[in-house]
Amino acid sequence: MTSPDLDEISAALAGHGLIQRGGFAFDHSNPAPGGPVGKPARSVLLVGQAGAAVWPYFLRWREAQPADLENPLDSWAREVIGDVAREFGAHAVSPSDKPYLPFQQWAMRAEGLRPSPLGILMHPEYGLWHAYRGALLFEAELEFAEVREQNHLCDLCPGKPCLKACPVDAYSEAGFAYERCLEHVRGASGGGCRTQGCLDRNACPYGVAYRYPADVQAFHMKSYAGL
Structure with a gap:
């Protein structure tokens, strides 16, 4: 079989507006999900975004969809990545597929990244302003460039402002206080978070050139809060 x-x-x-986010060939340390014809895939190529580059494409697609469409960004990503998968003989999968696939582990192996204190993987260029939207599974064993160990910017950040900006201390060394965060974002005092995005995430000094615009952050916060 010819490799794509x-x-x-x-x-x-x-x-x-999407980009390749690295990939690897499956081995004994990474059990392979089913590929294009149901047999275990041999390679995975992650697909995602840097900054808000996908936003204009998503908005144009959204105009033609029902106003009450649930999870529109996921639906858009499934559609366009699915089209690319069919073009290149791959099987498309999504981070929201159930049972959930280990996208974060795949991403750490594919790009050599590590989580930030907020749980989002820290990228040496994009900071916290990136996302994985899906992956392409192939029957062929694709060749990828060797992943070099990345400087983990969080290790170089002495002040950890990402743990100090939240008014309800949702993030700490102890983890993420999900219920406390959600109550705040939905409440009367959470208007800034709803319209400008997570204050802790915005406090990170890295990758600021890729920071999502306020309307993009508001979209994600509204989805997160179920508003």
């Missing part, structure tokens, strides 16, 4: 051309896949993804 990664440059051609990149060009197809770029037509939706």
Whole structure:
């Protein structure tokens, strides 16, 4: 079987504001899900975004969809990544598929990243302003560049402002106080978080050139809070 051309896949993804986010061949340490014809896949290529590059593409798609469509961003990503998968003989999977696939573990292996104190993987260029929207599973064993160990910017950040900006201390060394955060975002005092995004995430000094605009952050906060 001829291996797909990664440059051609990149060009197809770029037509939706998406980018390749690294990949690897499955081995005994990473059990493989089913590929295009149901057999265990041999390679995975992660697909995602840097900054808010997908936003104009998503908004154009959204205009043609029902106003009450649930999880529209997930639906958009499934559709466009699914189209690319069919073009290149792959099987598309999503982070929201159930049973859940180990996307974060895949991402750490594919790009050599580690989690920030907020749980979001810290990228050496994008900071916290990136996302994984899906993955392509292939029957062929694709060749990827060797992943070099990345400087973990959180280790170089002495002040940890991401743990100090939240008015209800939702994030701490002890973990994420989900219920406390959600109550605040939904409440009368959480208007700034709803319209400008998570204060802890915005306090991170890295990747600021890729920071999501306020309307994009508001979209995500509204979805998170179920508003």
